[in-house]
Amino acid sequence: MNRPLAIAVAGLGTVGAGVVNVLRANADIIAARAGRPITVTAVSARDRSRDRGVPVAGLRWYEDAVALAADPQVEVVVECIGGSDGKAKALVEAAIAAGKHVVTANKALLAVHGAALAQQAEAKGVALAFEASVAGGIPAIKAVREGLAANRIQRIAGILNGTCNYILTTMRNERREFAEVLSEAQKLGYAEADPSFDIDGIDAAHKLAILAALAFGRPVDFGAVHVEGIREVSALDISLAEELGYRIKLLGIAKREEGGISTRVHPCMVPVSAPIARVDGVFNAVVAEGDFVGRVMMEGRGAGAGPTASAVVADLIDIARARFTPVWGAATSALKPEPSLPMDRHTGAYYLRLMVVDRPGVIADVTGVLRDNAISLESMLQRGRSPGEAVPVVLTTHETSEASVRAALARIAALDAVVEKPALIRIEAL
Amino acid sequence: MNRPLAIAVAGLGTVGAGVVNVLRANADIIAARAGRPITVTAVSARDRSRDRGVPVAGLRWYEDAVALAADPQVEVVVECIGGSDGKAKALVEAAIAAGKHVVTANKALLAVHGAALAQQAEAKGVALAFEASVAGGIPAIKAVREGLAANRIQRIAGILNGTCNYILTTMRNERREFAEVLSEAQKLGYAEADPSFDIDGIDAAHKLAILAALAFGRPVDFGAVHVEGIREVSALDISLAEELGYRIKLLGIAKREEGGISTRVHPCMVPVSAPIARVDGVFNAVVAEGDFVGRVMMEGRGAGAGPTASAVVADLIDIARARFTPVWGAATSALKPEPSLPMDRHTGAYYLRLMVVDRPGVIADVTGVLRDNAISLESMLQRGRSPGEAVPVVLTTHETSEASVRAALARIAALDAVVEKPALIRIEAL
Structure with a gap:
């Protein structure tokens, strides 16, 4: 020895x-x-x-x-x-x-x-x-940096924060609201006393920035990550998502696009049939798509003493064996500073949920705004009827731009009949 | 450079x-x-x-x-x-x-x-x-040999043959029989002209032997793998499995048990809720359970030019970087020749499906044989009634031994009222 x-x-x-x-x-x-x-x-x-x-x-x-x-x-x-x-x-x-x-x-x-x-x-x-x-016990860094090193990665995404995934899973299973589940998670030790780092998406954004740097061979750019947390996800949206065939997950997604790399962390609706939709509780998952390997997904425990220590010791074994990999997968001089794309440039499908007063003409006003912003609807769902009261109206769009949706939502929110801040959740095919 | x-x-x-x-x-x-x-x-x-x-x-x-x-x-x-x-x-x-x-x-x-x-x-x-x-583009070898190297692995299992998984998935989705789907798969190029290597489980057994050697740090022992293929899986069993909340998958499973390591490849019923149950089509998956990391699952394309070449080139990059790992994860002198356990020693839950002539006393005869072999039933399902005709009877057992089940099935198959070879599929919680 x-x-x-x-x-x-x-x-x-x-x-x-x-x-x-x-x-x-x-x-x-x-x-x-x-x-x-x-x-x-x-x-x-x-x-x-x-x-x-x-x-x-x-x-x-x-x-x-x-x-x-x-x-x-x-x-x-x-x-x-x-x-x-x-x-x-x-x-x-x-x-x-x-x-x-x-x-x-x-x-x-x-x-x-x-x-x-x-x-x-x-x-x-x-x-x-x-x-x-990143992702606790899942050997995600090694997989991306070494295992998939032959590939040009097109997209890397994941459930990167176990606290958020636990809260969203519990909200869905027990049909409860965010604040209640968070406070219980804090008592159980699944969430910190100051939970902001986790639930506001910052922790996931750190991890996504790291994965994006490795996947795309560029200098790490945390500042460019668009970050939204899960505070505004409601039990209503989770149950409406189920009706539409989706699950709500906090995802980090980095993607090679025309003109640069987009990096974003926010709640997403993913089809129930997507493998990542079934990754529940404190489990994390990372999905990478390479030009030759296709889609590879890894899932496992993202936090806790055992999984984290497992990963630390794996690194120590690499060092003991003198298995050396440059920090970001290639020499720093070989990294390409590809630009990060701002969130305004994002395009995709959207779920919008409004609370509107149930009276004639409201839907015409809402859909008129969408038409004016060149947003094409994929489906519309009005849940229940109670004249004169507020009822949820759900709209899903075909692919459109973040800028258009933001502009439309500002006008919709200002309509008399719209009584709460509209909910916006992006729909992702993974 | x-x-x-x-x-x-x-x-x-x-x-x-x-x-x-x-x-x-x-x-x-x-x-x-x-x-x-x-x-x-x-x-x-x-x-x-x-x-x-x-x-x-x-x-x-x-x-x-x-x-x-x-x-x-x-x-x-x-x-x-x-x-x-x-x-x-x-x-x-x-x-x-x-x-x-x-x-x-x-x-x-x-x-x-x-x-x-x-x-x-x-x-x-x-x-x-x-x-x-193993598992084509999934960096499974690297994950087990390096990424999870800090762990004592208790079990490693997987969907290791894409051809079989494609056939089983298609049989389920299209409610068709094995022979028909195989012949179509051959036309589509998903199965070889001589398909025996894949569908009889030999290819999966090769891969399992490799994974078991890495996971348990012992010399590779292909000869010890118990191997059954998917030729005898019927559309009837697939649909009965669905009714019971299971999917049928060809799995390779290596497990540390009292007295040694068990290694086996055979069709399994896995709960629909298990992540591996949803790995469909030509996709492969590997699940490893370590003492500190817990359960880690990886899925991706298990065959084809792109995924396989991706893995080969990853190995070449390791060599170019002088990242050296002993073939079986440790020096050959550090491998421990732990014994392989014979299949007779296996214990677990079983699905048994008989075709019996629908007449009084048959169920009493069948359950009497099970009782004589100390096999405890978890459920029994008789599908349809047609006096004097053959009808399927499904039995699921609590944990019992392979030897007991084999002994009981030999006696059951010999009963007058039992008209076909009984189907036996092991139930696995993964």
């Missing part, structure tokens, strides 16, 4: 403690697959006295995570602190500068600073690995 | 021509991801004059594939001949002996001779890569 690979773990929260656990529980098979033992030699966490369910006796302990970068015995730093800046960034930069390999689960860091970090890692000839940053 | 990687392609059928095509069509992105161009310098095929839709001018041409191994300019031999022995084996052995890396799509070769070939490759320090041998 060869010399062990000496690693340091920064942050002993769910992910960090999970990594230590996996390395211990499966030490035998990990050593066989890595060609040598992988040994934790140093750790860093704020409070040494706290019991984290992992043995830390005999390990060098650092109060300051950044100091791990200076430990001469450490070959790989595993960053499990989180956040796009602060300690996490300082540690990763210091570790790279010190010539150490870095493994991280930090999607925010990669999405926001991944271009610069890749150049630093490349200059130093060290690995910067982040399999755990 | 670094020096090109010089490869030779042996066999210019669907796969070989596909590889040449992908390398040409996506030369730019492949070079970026591989860090250098990948260049075909020599080919071998029987008939030089045949047009294969790929340019062969300027390439060194060998009549005898084995001669490629001696070409001093070739660094990697891509074996696309097929078959577990003969030319394919001779070429792979000669190439390894000559110190060349080998990439192959040949599942039969790996399943039958993979243990010995791994030792040869290890001794010579060359890669023997075979991503294309």
Whole structure:
């Protein structure tokens, strides 16, 4: 057996403690697959006295995570602190500068600073690995960056946030509203006390930015991602979607289009028959479409100690075996800065749901606005009749442009008979 | 840009021509991801004059594939001949002996001779890569061998033969019988003129043997796989399955059990709600269950020039980047020869369908035999009534042993009132 690979773990929260656990529980098979033992030699966490369910006796302990970068015995730093800046960034930069390999689960860091970090890692000839940053235990990064590397990818999409998928699934199964399900998810530990990062789509957007950079071989561009969360999805829209043969999912979608790459995260209606429509609960999924391979879909657990640690340790095994892949799949000089397309340029089919006062002439007014904006209807559904009261009216459109729909909706929302903000959900064929 | 990687392609059928095509069509992105161009310098095929839709001018041409191994300019031999022995084996052995890396799509070769070939490759320090041998374009080998390498795998299973899945899907959708659908599939080119390899489960068994070796870290053991094909699946059983909430799929399943590893390929009833139940047509799927990652499923096209070539070229990119993984995921000395369990030892739930003459006492006789063999019924369904005629009777059992079911079925088949060979399909929760 060869010399062990000496690693340091920064942050002993769910992910960090999970990594230590996996390395211990499966030490035998990990050593066989890595060609040598992988040994934790140093750790860093704020409070040494706290019991984290992992043995830390005999390990060098650092109060300051950044100091791990200076430990001469450490070959790989595993960053499990989180956040796009602060300690996490300082540690990763210091570790790279010190010539150490870095493994991280930090999607925010990669999405926001991944271009610069890749150049630093490349200059130093060290690995910067982040399999755990996207879709938890699913080896999605490896699949896209290595497994599908022969393909020109046309589209990559996915259910990238387990919290949102859990909430949407529960809303559908139990016919309950968003706020209620969110508050229950928080009690169950499926959603954070401050849930904004997840439910407003930011976490999914970080992951999509990473997938898009890998799939299209261009510098990561988080700022260009159009982001909408799931706060405005209602139980009514979920049940109307079912009637129309759709499920509502929060998807991240990156697509090669005329003139550039579009990247967007928002609630989507996907046909019930699409494989991704059935990915429920906390499960994540990634779908990639390549010019030779066709459509490949992967699904699995997107979060949690076990799946995330599984991905971190896979990266460590790659490093132990000296399997080296450039951060973004190709040398930074070989990346092509293809432009990102603004959301205004999006075209597709739309679901629009209005609450209108049930009286003569309203539908004529609404459809007149759509006609004026050259939007062609695919179907219209008025649910129930109660003269003088507000009733839902559902419209689905043929392919049209985001700009047209936005313009039409502004006028429709201003109609006297329209009593609530109209709901807009994009329809996606996947 | 670094020096090109010089490869030779042996066999210019669907796969070989596909590889040449992908390398040409996506030369730019492949070079970026591989860090250098990948260049075909020599080919071998029987008939030089045949047009294969790929340019062969300027390439060194060998009549005898084995001669490629001696070409001093070739660094990697891509074996696309097929078959577990003969030319394919001779070429792979000669190439390894000559110190060349080998990439192959040949599942039969790996399943039958993979243990010995791994030792040869290890001794010579060359890669023997075979991503294309299992599940076509799905990066299943890479996922299991690298992506999930931190996990102890408990079970790995899949829809591993697209021809069978296409036939079963069409039988279900069109309510037609096996023989008719097979003959149509042959006309459409979805099934071979001699279909036995596919429909008798041998191809799936080759793939399962490979997956089991990788998942469990043991020498490949094709001989131990229990194999049944789909010839005996009837339209009646498919429609009865639907009534019971199941789909019939040909699955390969390898599982860690008390005392060893079970490996089997046979038609299965899977709950309609299981993700794998919805993988239809020519699509393949692989499901792996690891102790930390949980369940991961991948689906995609399992055959065809594009998907297969995509996988071959991914292997070539790994070699160009010097990403080296031992053939079976660990050094051959680190593999553990865990015993394979015989099918007799299998336990599970069963679907049994009899054709019985509709007369008093028959059900009592049948259920008496089951009781005598300690088999507990989960449900019984008698379809239609027509006194004196043969009617189907469906029984589903609770968990029981294969040996008990076989013993009971032998006695049931011998009953006067039972007029056809009973159908037996195992029920699997996946």
